[in-house]
Amino acid sequence: MAKRIMLQGTGSDVGKTVLVAGLCRLMANRGVKVAPFKPQNMSNNAAVSDDGGEIGRAQWLQSMAARVPSSVHMNPVLLKPQSETGSQVVVQGKVAGQARGRDYQALKPKLMGAVLESFEQVSRGRDLVIVEGAGSPAEINLRAGDIANMGFATRAGVPVVLVGDIDRGGVMASLVGTHTILTDDDRRMISGYIINKFRGDVTLFDAGIDAIRGFTGWPCFGVVPWLRSAKRLPAEDSVVLERLTRANGRALKVAVPVLSRIANFDDLDPLAAEPEVDLVFVPAGEPIPDDAGLVIIPGSKATISDLADVRANGWDRDLQAHVRRGGHVIGICGGYQMLGQCVRDPHGIEGNVAELAGLGLLAVETEMAPEKTVRNSSARSAVFDVVLEGYEIHLGRTTGPDCASPMVLIDGRADGAVSPDGRVSGTYLHGLFASDAYRAALLKSFGIEAGGQNYRQSVDTALDDVAVELEAVLDPGWLDGLMP
Template sequence: MTDAHVEELISRIQFTPRTTTGPRRARSLMIQGTSSDVGKSMVVAGLCRAFSRRGLVVRPFKAQNMSNNAAVASDSDLPLGPNGELVRGEIGRAQALQARACRVAPSIHMNPVLLKPQSEIGAQVVLRGRVLGNCPARIYHHMRQRLIPAVVDSFERLTAEADLVLVEGAGSGAEVYLRASDITNMRFAEAADLPVVFLSDIDRGGTMAALVGSYVLLSEGDRARVVGYLINKFRGDFSLFEPGCRTITEQTGWPFLGVLRWFPGADRLPAEDSLALERAAAASRGRLKIAVPRLQRVANFDDLDPLVAEPDIDLQWIQPGSPIPADVDVVVLPGSKATRTELDLMRREGWDIDIHAHVRRGGRVVGLCAGFQMLGKVVRDPQGIEGPAGETAGLGLLDIETEISGDKRLIEIDAVDRISGCRVVGYEMHMGRTTGAGLARPWLRLEEGGSERAEGAVSADGRVSGGYLHGIFGGDAFRSAWLAQIGAASSGLDFERRVEETLDALADHCESNLDLDALLALAR
């Protein structure tokens, strides 16, 4: 990336600041972790629901998130579309779940900076719902300081409308070598004057070293900002670990604020990190087998959570180095942030051969978003949006072609599919335009607001299908109809109700394990 490209990228950092300012209405509390995957997102979701049930107006906030699991927000900093319609933005899936826990619509201000990894050293940068462009990590490391005004402005907007803002850190709060350019942990806590609670995952071990080590690494000023620590994912008799807590407090001076025992319903909520894919595989147990290749830049993989929840389904993620089993009934190609790169991966792994053999045996294939693009004849990226410019041959199972373009389509869908007769709810989030004769046989015919449009494509024999709609299996009626089509039995599961019940159970878990009054008193 040349200096000119960097300056051009930085020039896109624009945002609409608030027109009025004033004192904060909300109190705020920040949850930082001793490492990634200690449960920050889930704990914040539980606290959001718990405090919301107490009658408080609660909002979640995470300054910067790195995830390919994203959600469509209800608002945007972008201008209105050509017909006066709202052009929506996107945020991390975790903050969308936390917004749901607060029983409010997700907003771009809950996660103003979203990084969507596209390679080992680079990511797509999304600022307040709008794609700035692709950026190598070393460049982003320097440019992210230019994002701080937009981040602080988004945070201030939330504090103006809420009673309590629960702020989630990212990764480890003690990565002091990143402190100078940090926008999401201690530097942001300082800028926003936030009290910090550290969270550690005892299930992985090393909690004492993680907390005491964090204290040792932090500066005096950052140490003083920490108002206590929580232990997460504990199993067994906690009295055995109480001496450890005394040692931690003696070494750090930080008060012990409580222990959250293992929450067994965690696998019923959408996951943010792709490390959770193995969890989905372990939960499967049914008769009909679905195989999902584990792509390098897999995105929005929670599309498959409703299928995992069905008792008659055995869904397995196929890891690199393993073939797609010959006895599977359906192969699902999920979304990804790097379609052409994933096609190269599939050929290196021999998965393309496995999929063609599966189709010859009469098996079914479904492609979702990027997976839909892969099913076509070719994927072109003339502008180099997802990687080096060029084109890559697709799997050739659908008569379509895709060109990756610079405009991202972000819309929510609530329609009736005239082919199945079922209500379909979901969202589109993709860069690329798909054309070809195969679109004459659409997967769905969506009727919404008095107009109808075709979506996706189906092969002539009906066994290969795909489209751009994320969340399609979350609709109970459509999922049941699709399961019947492939020979599986529906359990009658109300998936959305299950998510709501799990959020309530998580809030109950927080209420019974923690002193929420004490935590609220620490917020300021």
């Protein structure tokens, strides 16, 4: 039977995703048959797995790190927030319905069977499965029916390593506090802990390690510094958008309005890596910079709601002025839908708004439909005539005069639209900027030379570099214990 270990955090955004990815690559490089698993993920950054369903983008990256095909079973429950209180529920890659927060708490125990089934599927034929928790086991108000942390660990018999983020402060209190409030059964599942995101001289924390052991009895499996290579990996959580740096005065400024339900924003990572591109995320309440050469409207999990927010922020007026100045706009998926004349939702899929006027920058209209398109796609840019690879995850069908000039051809099928003047375009295809040839052609249209990097290779190299950094700081005895 495969060995199993689970990384749980003392809170959200402590770095579990990168640590699991790094450990998967470290073990794969040692010849271990390893796979990632996350029982429950809440994210609008989704991917299409190799077996054709939706999973969290983080588990797709972790499967890449493990050098194994991605599967819906690596993330059997995916929650995609649509409002402040409700989410779409995806089970083993397929939409199972919608649930408000309180309703989902009642639904969770019914999902444990699917979670355990998927865990066994992922474990089959593996030497090691590395599991990522969600949130924190210290959220004891959610412990009943839990499938994401200790509820899963105790049911599946998986030992737990706690991850604490020292950069945010209070890491000793968070570890000791977690020990204090857990039940005896849950506490027994924890085999040790890792300190993450340390800055400076690690020996200064020796006394802290002694103190934590005195309170908890847990060993420390390593103090991990800020991983230099991690910034070259796609980010999963939109919380990172709040911390991105502002413009640096490069040749092309690309502005991205931060939608309330922004989805698949890792589409933009390849542009951010370009040396001559300033990728500026525009938060709510701030105008779109008038010196931007390109504005990208990203994907959205709630197109109609986010379209209303675009107007509330005044971004509709900013976009009209941007186009009048000769600026360009690209809409991806939900962003493409917003660029049209209207968005209709006759079946109430997104809520109780049946129709909302679009931004009017493309002569197209969108109607939401219950059937969801989820597929990996081979494509070609109709504008630049270069090969693309990407994926589609969307509800709705978009039609209209501007579709006669498609932005891309997906498996030979016309997709998207381009305005008659060529300045506004949109597509349902995610991942187009990851195409080195497309990205180079796009930047060349603005008079800029691309950096020449192979983006996908750069991510793979970053995973190797993260693995090397982790191997240097994690306890070698603990790492050896994970080997078959």
